[in-house]
Structures are given as structure tokens and as C-alpha cells.
Amino acid sequence: MAATIKDIAKAAGVSPATVSRVLANKEGFFGAQTAVRVREAARQLGYRKNTAATELVTQRSHDLAVIVNATQTNFANQIIEGIQATAFPADLNVIILYAGDADEERQRRALTTVIERAVRGILLLSVNLAPANLALLRSTEIPYTFLSISMQAPQTPAITSDDWQVGYQATQYLLQRGHQRIGLAAVDHQITGQLRLAGYRQALMEAGVRPVAAWFQAGDYSYAAGQQAMQAYGAQPAVTAVLAGSDMAAIGVMNQARTLGLLVPADLSVMAIDGTELCDIVQPTLTSLTQSFYDMGVAGVRRLLADQSTPPRETTAIHVVERESVIAPRAHRSDI
Amino acid sequence: MAATIKDIAKAAGVSPATVSRVLANKEGFFGAQTAVRVREAARQLGYRKNTAATELVTQRSHDLAVIVNATQTNFANQIIEGIQATAFPADLNVIILYAGDADEERQRRALTTVIERAVRGILLLSVNLAPANLALLRSTEIPYTFLSISMQAPQTPAITSDDWQVGYQATQYLLQRGHQRIGLAAVDHQITGQLRLAGYRQALMEAGVRPVAAWFQAGDYSYAAGQQAMQAYGAQPAVTAVLAGSDMAAIGVMNQARTLGLLVPADLSVMAIDGTELCDIVQPTLTSLTQSFYDMGVAGVRRLLADQSTPPRETTAIHVVERESVIAPRAHRSDI
DNA sequence: GCAGGTAGCACAAACGTTTGCAATGGCTTT
DNA sequence: AAAGCCATTGCAAACGTTTGTGCTACCTGC
Numbered sequence: 001m002a003a004t005i006k007d008i009a010k011a012a013g014v015s016p017a018t019v020s021r022v023l024a025n026k027e028g029f030f031g032a033q034t035a036v037r038v039r040e041a042a043r044q045l046g047y048r049k050n051t052a053a054t055e056l057v058t059q060r061s062h063d064l065a066v067i068v069n070a071t072q073t074n075f076a077n078q079i080i081e082g083i084q085a086t087a088f089p090a091d092l093n094v095i096i097l098y099a100g101d102a103d104e105e106r107q108r109r110a111l112t113t114v115i116e117r118a119v120r121g122i123l124l125l126s127v128n129l130a131p132a133n134l135a136l137l138r139s140t141e142i143p144y145t146f147l148s149i150s151m152q153a154p155q156t157p158a159i160t161s162d163d164w165q166v167g168y169q170a171t172q173y174l175l176q177r178g179h180q181r182i183g184l185a186a187v188d189h190q191i192t193g194q195l196r197l198a199g200y201r202q203a204l205m206e207a208g209v210r211p212v213a214a215w216f217q218a219g220d221y222s223y224a225a226g227q228q229a230m231q232a233y234g235a236q237p238a239v240t241a242v243l244a245g246s247d248m249a250a251i252g253v254m255n256q257a258r259t260l261g262l263l264v265p266a267d268l269s270v271m272a273i274d275g276t277e278l279c280d281i282v283q284p285t286l287t288s289l290t291q292s293f294y295d296m297g298v299a300g301v302r303r304l305l306a307d308q309s310t311p312p313r314e315t316t317a318i319h320v321v322e323r324e325s326v327i328a329p330r331a332h333r334s335d336i
Numbered sequence: 337m338a339a340t341i342k343d344i345a346k347a348a349g350v351s352p353a354t355v356s357r358v359l360a361n362k363e364g365f366f367g368a369q370t371a372v373r374v375r376e377a378a379r380q381l382g383y384r385k386n387t388a389a390t391e392l393v394t395q396r397s398h399d400l401a402v403i404v405n406a407t408q409t410n411f412a413n414q415i416i417e418g419i420q421a422t423a424f425p426a427d428l429n430v431i432i433l434y435a436g437d438a439d440e441e442r443q444r445r446a447l448t449t450v451i452e453r454a455v456r457g458i459l460l461l462s463v464n465l466a467p468a469n470l471a472l473l474r475s476t477e478i479p480y481t482f483l484s485i486s487m488q489a490p491q492t493p494a495i496t497s498d499d500w501q502v503g504y505q506a507t508q509y510l511l512q513r514g515h516q517r518i519g520l521a522a523v524d525h526q527i528t529g530q531l532r533l534a535g536y537r538q539a540l541m542e543a544g545v546r547p548v549a550a551w552f553q554a555g556d557y558s559y560a561a562g563q564q565a566m567q568a569y570g571a572q573p574a575v576t577a578v579l580a581g582s583d584m585a586a587i588g589v590m591n592q593a594r595t596l597g598l599l600v601p602a603d604l605s606v607m608a609i610d611g612t613e614l615c616d617i618v619q620p621t622l623t624s625l626t627q628s629f630y631d632m633g634v635a636g637v638r639r640l641l642a643d644q645s646t647p648p649r650e651t652t653a654i655h656v657v658e659r660e661s662v663i664a665p666r667a668h669r670s671d672i
Numbered sequence: 673g674c675a676g677g678t679a680g681c682a683c684a685a686a687c688g689t690t691t692g693c694a695a696t697g698g699c700t701t702t
Numbered sequence: 703a704a705a706g707c708c709a710t711t712g713c714a715a716a717c718g719t720t721t722g723t724g725c726t727a728c729c730t731g732c
Contacts (some may be wrong), residue, residue, distance in 0.1 A: 014712085022691060029711085047453045047473055048451055051388075051452045053688035054689055057690045058690065058691095095431045095449075110430070114685090223613075223617060281559060283594065340717095351683075352720095353681085366680065386717085388718080389687090392688065393718085393719050394721095675732095681717090684722095688717105690715100690716085692715090695711085696712095697708105698707100700706085701706080702706090
């Protein structure tokens, strides 16, 4: 039914080989008027290239796969934008697959789909791969890189923020605004959370503040985790500021604080980690430690295109964006 | 390098045909111990199926393509969840492509990518296809369906909410709460916005209210569009309630209202169309006309799997979810 | 003891494309 | 005028898989 290169060859009175060369624009391999005839025939017949056939013979795909976890991290779009923008000029098509963060089976299926397609590279977008699936990924020759979060296993290539610095710099900023009793909420026990916690503690220590265990409320970066953390701090919180693991978590903290009768930032300062557009649309707007998600996407594609010679771990820039949710604690304010 | 079924055939001492049948589990075509030998050899060699070869010979893909516009509509995830949940049991892999809503070239590229891959079906997720691209899509034999928004062209299959009812029911709800002067903000001039506007006007008329032109502020469903609409209503708005085209737009309206010194809902009620999780995390929480996005995804896949015999247009359920952002207007309240 | 059936497997064609190699013919160079 | 070159094209193999057809050996039932 669908027209093939042979049909065009017949219609244009040339061989399939020539048709292939014309359609692929292999300059210098065909005459000008031949090209015209071929292209016209192709148009007439409504020819569509058969990617499967091409990939079979060339042994090479033009696809770059992005695997995203389903629990929608709201910064995924920014990373994907960066990926697209970089892949496009390199003549790569970006295809995105959703895998459950929790569901190992769905992860496996997404993975095998792209592996069997022999894509050019795989970008894993804040997905925590089950060990078996990581092994599966490693067993192929397809280059891959984790984005935004890295795996525990040391040699897995990843492009992330420097999470230790994330914890450190955010905490430093809060200290600098006069806070001492600072909470850290809704970061997990994986490597990302551990590093942020370590940076946070270091910043406190350097400022001569002994971190108290209750200031740290672990969680999974979700809105609910933020709520729970705030609930744990209570209506008379020991802390004057809370650093939340994500924008969503920060909003959870804020809303729960309000429920407890606390005003943000008058009674409690809140700072978010991520800095997506959510920070701007929420009231009060959220001061954040902002990550360069777009750059992560760009760097991810670059790395897949370049050779794997680059060091496996790479970080992108972070910076503090001041908005409304952080002010000096009561004790430091003149209005007391 | 990569092992093929021929390698397995050699290793297991059978023909490639048998290997293929074993690996495809074509029951009754091979002996039990043969199967064991083949599978073991495949495991040993780290065999990965070559999808390109399979698709070439079977002339059939197991992929279902979803094309999403880049301007991230925050309900896309829900639709995709519905798609995944339905596609998974049908043994379909879901691959997602981003196309710009504005960028015709990116649209075309996403489209040709999936067309040349001969996917089983194409789901277009709130994307407004340029006419040339719609023609391209139509020129293939691949079934497709628009989701969430439909095209002007009458015969394009689509699964959406009944947008007339969206406008009608939301307005009715506001009327019922005592509002008369009701604004409609940030819906576009395309078919979706037109229908909502028509439903809105009908509801007003039935209640004996003559809609005033200035009550309607068109826009593109974005946060900024919401802000602009509210700016147009001004600090002494003629309306007592605003129905916004999306959750994001509603938040834009609310924030701008606050900037103008208006309290929501005390001074102005705001109602959102969509009802995503944003409505719950914002302060005050947003009363919404909620769409069944998950169901849209489900219905979309069903339609592609079933034959095209079903009517081209199909709608999913809508309902009002009451939250905090709508109360009776001042004039109706006892506290005046 | 034989016709007919069946289980298990191999052969080979086919899918649509790319590409190394060879062939052709015209032109330039000496 | 022979030799060489270049532009243009065709031939045919190859990519890895699926599947219709045919073959062999064994079994069943009479």
C-alpha cells in the first residue's frame, strides 16, 4: 500500500539506489534533473520513509530517549526544553517515556523499549532505578546519563546540582538573614538528600550552630511531605526558618504553617529548593535556591553526543533567588 | 557485536526460525527442552531483540505516540497517566514527543518522526496543529485523535470536555451562589474558547442577565493572561466573580486581584476551569469546574484501538468542585 | 502393517532501505 | 588517439527478524 523507494524508482525511471541517494541528499551522487524527477515522483506517490528499514541497515538510530518518572516533578519540562534545544540541531529526535518511580516493572518496560530500539542515548530524568534495571541498562552499549538525581552506585554518570552546595548555600543564606534555628524538610535518605543534609549541617557548624535532630524532617520532596514536616515542627516551632526539599514541599510547609496559625514569613521563613515557576505564583512568593534545570538538559545531550571520556559526574550552577518568603527572624527585626 | 538470533541459533544448535518462535512464545511450535536451550543461550549472549528488524517484517509497530505542546499544560500528566494505564495492558508502548504549540517546524518534525515510524496511533495533547501539519497527518493511514482541545475543522476526531457545558455549568454555579455580574477570563478565540463563551452567555441569558462585553477578557489560558484580564477589570471591578479559562489563569487573576488590593473571595470570587492539583495548593483553594483528564487519556487509547467507527467527537465528564475561592457576593451576604 | 496424523524443526523468502563496487559515457589531458 | 578522470547511475548484498511451507520421524488406530 504505502509507496516504497522501488515504486518511486519505477515511476522516475531510475534505480532504487539513486532514489535513496536523492532522498538522502547525498550531494554529488546524482544529476540535477534526475533529482527533480525523483522528488516529484516521491511527492506524487505520497512517499513516507520507513524508519525501521533505515535503522536496520544503518544500524544507527536518530532517537534520543528520555525516561521520566511518573510522579511529576514539575521541573521536568525545563530539563526537557534544554534537551530538545540541544538535540534538535544535532538532528536527534527526542522521545520521552514515562516510567513509574516506584513501579519496577514499568521501569523495566520503558527501558527495554528504548534498548531494543537501539536509541542513541538514554537520559534518565530524576528516576531512581531499581538495581535490576540499572544492571539492565549497564549491560547495553547505549550511553546513558542520570539527570537531576544520581544513583548511589558511584560510577553511574549523572548531571545534577552539587547537592552538598545546595544544602550549604541555602543554609548560609538563611544564616546570613539572621536565622540560627533552621529546619530542613522533605529531603530523602538517598544520596541527594544525604548530601543536602551534609551541606546544611556544615553551614550550621561553621556558623557555630549545633544542629538539632528534630530540625531535620525527612520526606520525599512532595507537597504532603512538606505538610507533614511542618506538622512535626508544630504551632510553636523551634525553628525560625525552614528549608524545603522542593518547591512543592515548600508550599506544603507554607500551607500547613497557615493551618497552624503561623504567618509566612512573619512567624516563619520558608525557602524552597528548585526555583520553578511555582515560586512566583504562590503567595507569598517563595525565596528559593534555584537549580539550572535547562542547563542540565543541555549538558545531558552534550555528554551523550561527546564521548564518554568526560568525567562521570558533572554539576550545573545554582543560585539563590530572593523573593518574599524569607525575612529576618523576629529577634533580629526592629519591629520588636 | 550485539547478538542476533542467528548467534543464538548456532549456540543452541537450532535454526533461527526456531529461536524466533521460542523467543516469541509461539506455543506449540517447539519442544520443551529446545526452548530451554534457546532461552539459556539467549541469556548467555545477552541477546536484545532488534525492534527495527521486527517492525520491518511484521509491518506493525507496538508504539503509540503522544504529541504534547511544549507550553506545559499542567494537566498533561493526568491525561498521560490515563493513556499509559490503558495502553499498557494492550501491549502498547507509549512514546511522547514535544512539539511547540507555536513552532510549526517543530510540530512537523515531531509528526514526521512518528509517521515514519509507522506508529499504531497518534494522540495530540492540547496541540493546535498548523493547517499544513494537519494535512500531513491526514495524508497517512495512521489513526489519530485530538485530546483536550479540538480543531476548527469539523471532521477531526477529538475527545474533549463539552466546552459549551463547561461554560454553561460553571456560570450556572456562580449564578446559583448569587453572582450576576460574572466575568469570563483568559479563554481563547479558538473553538474551545468560543464554546465556553457561548455556554457562559446562555447561562447568563437564562438567568435574565445581559452579558456586558467588558466582562469577557480573552486570553491564552496562561498565568499572564489571567493577570492581564484582572488588570483590565481593575481595582473596582464591575464583576463580582470571575471564571478563568484554566487553573493557571485563575491563579493569575487571584494574584493580580491581590495586587489591586482586592481580597479573594471576600471582594471577588474566582473560579477555575480544569481542577488540577494546583487548585488545592493555592491559597485560597480554588473552586473549579473540573475536567476528567485521566478519562480523556483512557478514551483516546480506546478509540485508537477500536475501529474508527465511533463518532469522531466524544466528551468526558465535568463537574464542579467547591473549594474556598467562591462565596456569595457582598450584596447577598448577611455581614453587610 | 499401513494410511493418516502430529510434533518438532529447518529452509528460504520477504520486509525497505543503504552503500560498496562496478559500469557507462563523455570529457580532458598529453 | 590513447589514457585517464569524473559525473552519474545500476547491481547486489546486507541489516535481523518473521512466517508459510515442507520435511522428517514418530505415533495412533484399525
